[in-house]
Amino acid sequence: MKDTICALATPPGRGAIAIVRVSGPRALELYKKITKSSSLPQHRVFSLKNLYDTEGRVIDRGLVVFFKSPYSYTGEDMLEFHVHGGSIVSSLLMKTLLMHGARMAEPGEFTKRAFLNGKMDLLQAEAVNEMISAKTELQYRKALSKLKGKLSRELEPVLELIRRILMEIEARIEFEEDTGPLDRAKIGMYFKELEEKIREITERAERGRFIQNGIKVVIYGKTNVGKSTLFNRILGEERAIVTPFEGTTRDILHEELDIAGIPVKFIDTAGIRDTEDPVEKIGIERTKRALEDADVIIYVREADKKREFLNVDKPVIYVLNKIDLIKGSLAGVLKEDEIPVSALTGEGIDKLIDRLQKEIKERFYHENAIILKARELAILEDVKKEIHDARKLFEEEIEELELVSFHLNEAYRKHKELLGFGELPEEVLNSIFENFCIGK
Ligand SMILES: Nc1nc2c(ncn2[C@@H]2O[C@H](COP(=O)(O)OP(=O)(O)OP(=O)(O)O)[C@@H](O)[C@H]2O)c(=O)[nH]1
Ligand SMILES: [Mg+2]
Incomplete structure (x- = not known):
């Protein structure tokens, strides 16, 4: 029993x-x-x-x-x-x-x-845990729709599409004499539809990763330009130490806010300058690492400091800080792509937040994002690869349709695993449930 x-x-x-x-x-x-x-x-x-x-x-x-x-x-x-x-x-x-x-x-x-x-x-079972662990309302909403089976219903058509192609191909393999010539155009269309569907799911799942894991916004710049003041201003609290001296921030500080439903981790860093101070040197090393890890960079400078060129492949928002100190017109100082702010008085901060929100919405948010676990993302990658291989072989018009069928069958089997059909090994099951609360 x-x-x-x-x-x-x-x-x-x-x-x-x-x-x-x-x-x-x-x-x-x-x-x-x-x-x-x-x-x-x-x-x-x-x-x-x-x-x-x-x-x-x-x-x-x-x-x-x-x-x-x-x-x-x-x-x-x-x-x-x-x-x-x-x-x-x-x-x-x-x-x-x-x-x-x-x-x-x-x-x-x-x-x-x-x-x-x-x-x-299985997706619904995982959604139970995601719902309990949700930190933002959007995470919760995604978990809720997954729990209601919406995600499973959206993933199921892939099985149907694979099945359709398999039916055409396997009929040829089994009853070669009785069937007419292979309708290549029709199968080609099915393949196109299938790959399109998988591409769409993958893209939505990639966006889902941001909703689930959040993104990192690194505040970067030379010493004393007001990074920590800006950090505090964005968070609305005196989190980082601010002094008039260069090289105040040594360690990386971070704090999370919910922006457009995405958990955004703001990171204050040690300012960049040449220094002999061993502690500050380590801080600057950490800044460089944070920069590599960043999803978005806020580059802060003040009027009399020149901007360094950042050779990175990620969005950079340029900020000109301390505009309250600028006498006369900004025009001579402000670069075209810069947002003028005063972290001290709060002037311009709303524009910076608007810009950040826009950037985050465009790059990291998706209305129909779906949240998959690492295990599921890996399976989805496999499915994609099997389908790709099947279509390639099919397009090369190889004689052995068995090979095309083999890859499609693999894709079918794996996709079913994604939906949690069929026997799952005990270790896989355990690894899925071990992160749950006791009593759930
Ligand atoms: N007038 C004015 N002063 C500012 C503004 N923002 C920061 N400051 C001042 O500039 C000095 C340096 O500010 P921090 O926020 O510590 O600068 P930081 O970039 O974090 O400096 P490091 O941590 O040393 O790299 C402090 O005296 C701040 O009060 C601003 O918008 N206007
Ligand atoms: Mg600082």
Whole structure:
């Protein structure tokens, strides 16, 4: 018989209510033991019960609800106890459940069982974790639509397209004499459609990576131009130390903001100058590394400092700072591509944020971005490669259509794996669920 598992589903510690969940074939038996009732609980109806420990002492009076298999989250018989919060009540209840033979659930084990029992596909199971871990509203929205199966539905047409080509080709392989000549134009069209679809999915998944992992905006420039002041101004708090002396910032500082739904990590760096100071030298090395890692660079300068040429293949936003010190017109000082600001007074900062928002929306955001895990992105790459190989062989008009069919079958199999169909090795499953919370 399968283990019956239990876990605290709410965060530990002080709180109004704690929820303990149970799932497995012995749920009903545990219900009877803990509530000391002989009658069966009604499916999905809360009842207020005394809950007893193994020595017959009341642990708490709490709400109990029973979900009958298969109409539960996991698809198994399930129980939920809603008891008083704090650490004692729920741990006594857990202890009692364990003494009655339940086992402590592993992280994500409830969701893993839901997946194994066909209550959701793998993408949906992962979406559960993504929803809980979401830090921005956009991450949450993406997780929600994945959970509702939208992503799975969008990925499925790829299978249909592969199937169509396979049907044409395999019919030729099997019944060569009975079928007419291969309709190359038609198959070519299917291939085009298929590759177009895969390309679209890959692009949306690439954008999804930014929504999930965020981007890095590095504030860069010479010493004393006001990088830390600007950093503080953008964050709206006195995070970095500012002094009138050159070489103030040594270590890299970072702080995250949500811009256009994307988690944006702003990074303040040590200003660039020639220095003999060993600590500052290390700081400057770190600045250079941060620059390599950046997704967007904000290059800050002040009027009497020249701009160095940045040979990078990423968006650079040029800022002229300390405009409050400039007497007379800006025209003589401001370069065409620069945004004039005063980090000290706040002047021009809204323009800088607007520009940043625009840049981020254009390069990193996608209305229909999809969020895939590294494992899934790798599978998608494989699918893409198999399809590419199949089309290439097909276009070379090779005699052995078996080879084309082989690659298409591989693509089909892998794409199914992406959707979580078929047998998945235990290690793969475990690696997917190990990052979940216990009790989910
Ligand atoms: N007037 C004026 N002063 C500013 C402005 N921005 C920064 N400062 C001043 O310039 C000096 C240096 O500012 P920081 O923000 O520490 O400069 P930084 O680029 O971080 O310097 P390092 O960390 O040494 O590279 C401080 O005295 C700031 O008050 C500004 O917009 N206007
Ligand atoms: Mg600084």
